[in-house]
Amino acid sequence: xxxxxxxxxxxxxxxxxxxxxxxxxxxxxxxxxxxxxxxxxxxxxxxxxxxxxxxxxxxxxxxxxxxxxxxxxxxxxxxxxxxxxxxxxxxxxxxxxxxxxxxxxxxxxxxxxxxxxxxxxxxxxxxxxxxxxxxxxxxxxxxxxxxxxxxxxxxxxxxxxxxxxxxxxxxxxxxxxxxxxxxxxxxxxxxxxxxxxxxxxxxxxxxxxxxxxxxxxxxxxxxxxxxxxxxxxxxxxxxxxxxxxxxxxxxxxxxxxxxxxxxxxxxxxxxxxxxxxxxxxxxxxxxxxxxxxxxxxxxxxxxxxxxxxxxxxxxxxxxx
Amino acid sequence: xxxxxxxxxxxxxxxxxxxxxxxxxxxxxxxxxxxxxxxxxxxxxxxxxxxxxxxxxxxxxxxxxxxxxxxxxxxxxxxxxxxxxxxxxxxxxxxxxxxxxxxxxxxxxxxxxxxxxxxxxxxxxxxxxxxxxxxxxxxxxxxxxxxxxxxxxxxxxxxxxxxxxxxxxxxxxxxxxxxxxxxxxxxxxxxxxxxxxxxxxxxxxxxxxxxxxxxxxxxxxxxxxxxxxxxxxxxxxxxxxxxxxxxxxxxxxxxxxxxxxxxxxxxxxxxxxxxxxxxxxxxxxxxxxxxxxxxxxxxxxxxxxxxxxxxxxxxxxxxxxxxxxxxxxxxxxxxxxxxxxxxxxxxxxxxxxxxxxxxxxxxxxxxxxxxxxxxxxxxxxxxxxxxxxxxxxxxxxxxxxxxxxxxxxxxxxxxxxxxxxxxxxxxxxxxxxxxxxxxxxxxxxxxxxxxxxxxxxxxxxxxxxxxxxxxxxxxxxxxxxxxxxxxxxxxxxxxxxxxxxxxxxxxxxxxxxxxxxxxxxxxxxxxxxxxxxxxxxxxxxxxxxxxxxxxxxxxxxxxxxxxxxxxxxxxxxxxxxxxxxxxxxxxxxxxxxxxxxxxxxxxxxxxxxxxxxxxxxxxxxxxxxxxxxxxxxxxxxxxxxxxxxxxxxxxxxxx
Numbered sequence: 005x006x007x008x009x010x011x012x013x014x015x016x017x018x019x020x021x022x023x024x025x026x027x028x029x030x031x032x033x034x035x036x037x038x039x040x041x042x043x044x045x046x047x048x049x050x051x052x053x054x055x056x057x058x059x060x061x062x063x064x065x066x067x068x069x070x071x072x073x074x075x076x077x078x079x080x081x082x083x084x085x086x087x088x089x090x091x092x093x094x095x096x097x098x099x100x101x102x103x104x105x106x107x108x109x110x111x112x113x114x115x116x117x118x119x120x121x122x123x124x125x126x127x128x129x130x131x132x133x134x135x136x137x138x139x140x141x142x143x144x145x146x147x148x149x150x151x152x153x154x155x156x157x158x159x160x161x162x163x164x165x166x167x168x169x170x171x172x173x174x175x176x177x178x179x180x181x182x183x184x185x186x187x188x189x190x191x192x193x194x195x196x197x198x199x200x201x202x203x204x205x206x207x208x209x210x211x212x213x214x215x216x217x218x219x220x221x222x223x224x225x226x227x228x229x230x231x232x233x234x235x236x237x238x239x240x241x242x243x244x245x246x247x248x249x250x251x252x253x254x255x256x257x258x259x260x261x262x263x264x265x266x267x268x269x270x271x272x273x274x275x276x277x278x279x280x281x282x283x284x285x286x287x288x289x290x291x292x293x294x295x296x297x298x299x300x301x302x303x304x305x306x307x308x309x310x311x312x313x314x315x316x317x318x319x320x321x322x323x324x
Numbered sequence: 325x326x327x328x329x330x331x332x333x334x335x336x337x338x339x340x341x342x343x344x345x346x347x348x349x350x351x352x353x354x355x356x357x358x359x360x361x362x363x364x365x366x367x368x369x370x371x372x373x374x375x376x377x378x379x380x381x382x383x384x385x386x387x388x389x390x391x392x393x394x395x396x397x398x399x400x401x402x403x404x405x406x407x408x409x410x411x412x413x414x415x416x417x418x419x420x421x422x423x424x425x426x427x428x429x430x431x432x433x434x435x436x437x438x439x440x441x442x443x444x445x446x447x448x449x450x451x452x453x454x455x456x457x458x459x460x461x462x463x464x465x466x467x468x469x470x471x472x473x474x475x476x477x478x479x480x481x482x483x484x485x486x487x488x489x490x491x492x493x494x495x496x497x498x499x500x501x502x503x504x505x506x507x508x509x510x511x512x513x514x515x516x517x518x519x520x521x522x523x524x525x526x527x528x529x530x531x532x533x534x535x536x537x538x539x540x541x542x543x544x545x546x547x548x549x550x551x552x553x554x555x556x557x558x559x560x561x562x563x564x565x566x567x568x569x570x571x572x573x574x575x576x577x578x579x580x581x582x583x584x585x586x587x588x589x590x591x592x593x594x595x596x597x598x599x600x601x602x603x604x605x606x607x608x609x610x611x612x613x614x615x616x617x618x619x620x621x622x623x624x625x626x627x628x629x630x631x632x633x634x635x636x637x638x639x640x641x642x643x644x645x646x647x648x649x650x651x652x653x654x655x656x657x658x659x660x661x662x663x664x665x666x667x668x669x670x671x672x673x674x675x676x677x678x679x680x681x682x683x684x685x686x687x688x689x690x691x692x693x694x695x696x697x698x699x700x701x702x703x704x705x706x707x708x709x710x711x712x713x714x715x716x717x718x719x720x721x722x723x724x725x726x727x728x729x730x731x732x733x734x735x736x737x738x739x740x741x742x743x744x745x746x747x748x749x750x751x752x753x754x755x756x757x758x759x760x761x762x763x764x765x766x767x768x769x770x771x772x773x774x775x776x777x778x779x780x781x782x783x784x785x786x787x788x789x790x791x792x793x794x795x796x797x798x799x800x801x802x803x804x805x806x807x808x809x810x811x812x813x814x815x816x817x818x819x820x821x822x823x824x825x826x827x828x829x830x831x832x833x834x835x836x837x838x839x840x841x842x843x844x845x846x847x848x849x850x851x852x853x854x855x856x857x858x859x860x861x862x863x864x865x866x867x868x869x870x871x872x873x874x875x876x877x878x879x880x881x882x883x884x885x886x887x888x889x890x891x892x893x894x895x896x897x898x899x900x901x902x903x904x905x906x907x908x909x910x911x912x913x914x915x916x917x918x919x920x921x922x923x924x925x926x927x928x929x930x931x932x933x934x935x936x937x938x939x940x941x942x943x944x945x946x947x948x949x950x951x952x953x954x955x956x957x958x959x960x961x962x963x964x965x966x967x968x969x970x971x972x973x974x975x976x977x978x979x
Contacts, residue, residue, distance in 0.1 A: 175943030
């Protein structure tokens with residue numbers, strides 16, 4: 005009995021001590037324990053799971069290291085948590101964002117902890133795709149109105165009696181469930197659960213020349229390996245996607261954006277200026293992406309190869 | 325033997341009849357309760373699916389909670405003074421350990437690890453430790469390995485301290501023990517996946533959140549085994565010590581704790597293994613190190629790179645497991661160590677050699693692992709995987725390809741189970757669960773199981789929960805059939821057991837993320853690969869427990885049955901299996917818990933259901949979806965545990 009009371013009082017005392025010690029510690033301003041370990045200047049970049057974002061980060065990392073003498077840490081985070089991490093300073097920059105109006109409102113307009121960093125130079129577009137080998141044989145599949153006719157071709161054990169529309173990672177922007185319902189399509193949305201699983205499955209289908217219908221996006225390196233044709237959905241008009249339940253139109257074309265932690269943008273010196281200037285084209289990004297994802301080069305080697313061949317492009321990004 | 329079986333009906337008038345009588349009584353009572361309740365329920369909400377009237381929508385309150393946390397994280401005293409300090413403490417201590425490891429360099433760390441292994445576990449394990457660290461370096465994973473090691477050291481220390489404090493309280497006071505036991509039970513059936521989101525929301529993405537998630541997962545075995553060790557202290561010894569007029573503290577330090585040394589070491593061992601198991605899952609909330617490498621490799625569909633980062637995790641686990649295990653065995657034998665390097669002197673020599681090695685590497689300017697010593701396995705592994713997939717994916721003559729198997733498994737097994745479960749009226753499912761749990765356990769177990777299952781309905785995820793349940797059931801059947809077959813074979817052949825051991829080690833410790841991609845490549849996306857991954861993960865535990873259970877069957881019983889002329893098949897069926905029943909039940913229970921943990925991760929490869937919703941919540945920072953799915957997973961785990969929990973655990977109430 006005595007032992008227990010003593011243990012209890014010790015616990016209470018240490019709690020109180022912790023609370024009263026006054027050593028306030030704002031955990032929203034803590035860096036990674038591995039950062040700056042060798043006494044170097046570091047930049048932490050968020051990497052999203054798709055390879056385009058990995059290509060952005062690889063090239064930025066390479067130049068930050070070789071030209072500006074920074075150490076770069078990469079952290080893989082999903083899109084929405086990345087905004088939170090950016091606001092807390094756990095990462096300094098997101099190099100490729102596909103549009104998150106809620107987050108922009110909260111962190112840029114209300115809390116002012118994040119600032120926009122300009123265009124990446126790449127325009128993103130989400131859509132439904134079928135493999136080109138199938139579209140050539142059946143040209144009318146490329147219009148959504150004819151999709152029901154082909155539902156039985158796209159059937160899998162997972163979609164049962166309906167056609168399968170394959171969706172990807174849960175972190176991606178998608179209206180597909182609503183679209184299938186509102187357009188009266190005889191399809192079942194099957195979520196691959198991660199981009200890795202989706203790519204593996206697409207490659208597997210393509211190897212055996214099987215028909216499939218998938219949610220996919222541009223720019224993407226996989227198009228080089230598995231040519232795919234977009235299925236036309238009802239045209240996108242400004243505001244037609246305002247109500248996620250009633251949505252009946254295609255996805256917009258989005259110029260992809262960079263975002264920085266507000267402190268980093270102000271005090272990040274050369275690194276911040278360099279990242280602000282960073283802007284390249286879709287072809288450039290695809291070139292690097294393909295080296296990473298298909299040729300299985302390390303991101304560093306892929307970046308080195310691109311940097312060696314495109315000096316004129318990246319010279320302009322360096323701070324004057 | 326035949327006569328013994330024939331005479332069994334006669335014996336049944338005794339205990340057997342009573343047992344059956346009790347079971348019938350329970351079922352009768354349930355039937356009466358059902359006869360009264362079902363018509364009422366049916367009249368009120370006449371539908372098969374869970375009635376809307378009985379659900380609670382948590383979307384708004386949970387959304388508000390998220391907003392409150394995000395808005396107050398940088399200003400509210402709770403965060404600034406309490407959680408902020410915890411988080412800061414974690415960051416500082418990991419940084420400290422990491423800097424020490426970096427300063428020691430690869431030579432210092434490898435030599436130091438080998439010497440520690442030598443001191444506590446002997447020369448053979450010292451060689452194993454040195455070779456393992458060397459291999460981590462050769463795979464080009466030195467720095468990530470050190471990051472993971474630093475994170476593990478801190479997480480394990482915190483888990484051990486926390487677990488011991490809880491275990492002490494539970495070991496010394498009956499009342500605390502009674503409160504603690506169900507809490508620990510629950511913590512152990514929680515799939516780690518389910519609490520990543522709340523932890524990440526409060527602590528933000530990053531290392532502190534990863535450490536806290538790891539501690540939640542790894543501390544329970546330490547607490548449980550500490551309490552068990554303290555409670556199991558020999559009564560005679562304790563009385564003798566008390567009669568010497570010792571104080572409570574002296575009794576604890578001089579008798580109870582030393583007597584419980586074995587349990588404490590086993591607890592440490594379990595805690596380390598659980599913590600390493602979390603290393604990769606925690607990378608989903610920013611855990612860095614090896615786990616992050618595996619996760620990033622998964623992002624670019626690179627099995628070779630994932631394996632290169634997965635192997636060091638396996639090596640760390642094997643070394644730590646063997647070393648702590650060997651230390652535990654050494655405690656048992658009391659042979660006097662007479663070598664000149666025993667005790668303090670041995671440790672002093674070990675310390676000195678480590679420092680010399682670290683300094684030597686430093687002066688030779690070889691602090692970092694030399695690039696030229698790195699062996700690249702990424703290319704060959706990917707080639708091998710592609711070859712395998714190309715040749716067995718589909719259209720293999722006679723047996724069919726893996727894709728065809730997966731499709732058949734989905735259509736013929738998974739779909740009927742899922743549709744059957746979802747087609748059953750909700751109250752009938754609750755009744756079945758009540759009957760199963762009550763037959764195995766007490767009315768309390770039955771009540772817990774029913775309430776847990778009902779909670780998934782109340783939370784509004786009845787349908788996806790049944791979908792997940794169907795996947796778990798299918799995977800359990802496959803695992804148990806395979807596991808028992810292999811386990812029986814291993815119990816009868818020592819050579820097979822020896823061959824299996826390293827294979828089982830690898831599959832038990834290899835992070836699931838590493839084999840998710842090969843599994844998709846072989847089985848396509850969907851529920852089938854989720855089930856396959858779960859089977860791979862749970863099979864080793866089932867094989868191990870089965871083998872051990874069969875081996876431990878009383879030698880006298882075996883001997884007497886052999887002398888009666890039983891064939892080896894008769895022996896197995898009529899002596900070994902019945903006598904090993906508790907172990908077999910434990911194997912089923914472990915299969916259920918482990919499979920649930922992985923089926924949920926199957927959300928990443930198209931498993932859908934609760935797993936997908938948990939991943940969705942994590943990816944979108946959506947507490948309403950993620951937390952509800954997480955809680956539902958926990959409820960399913962609780963329910964399954966209660967329905968399959970071997971009676972043995974409850975029988976040892978005093979333990």
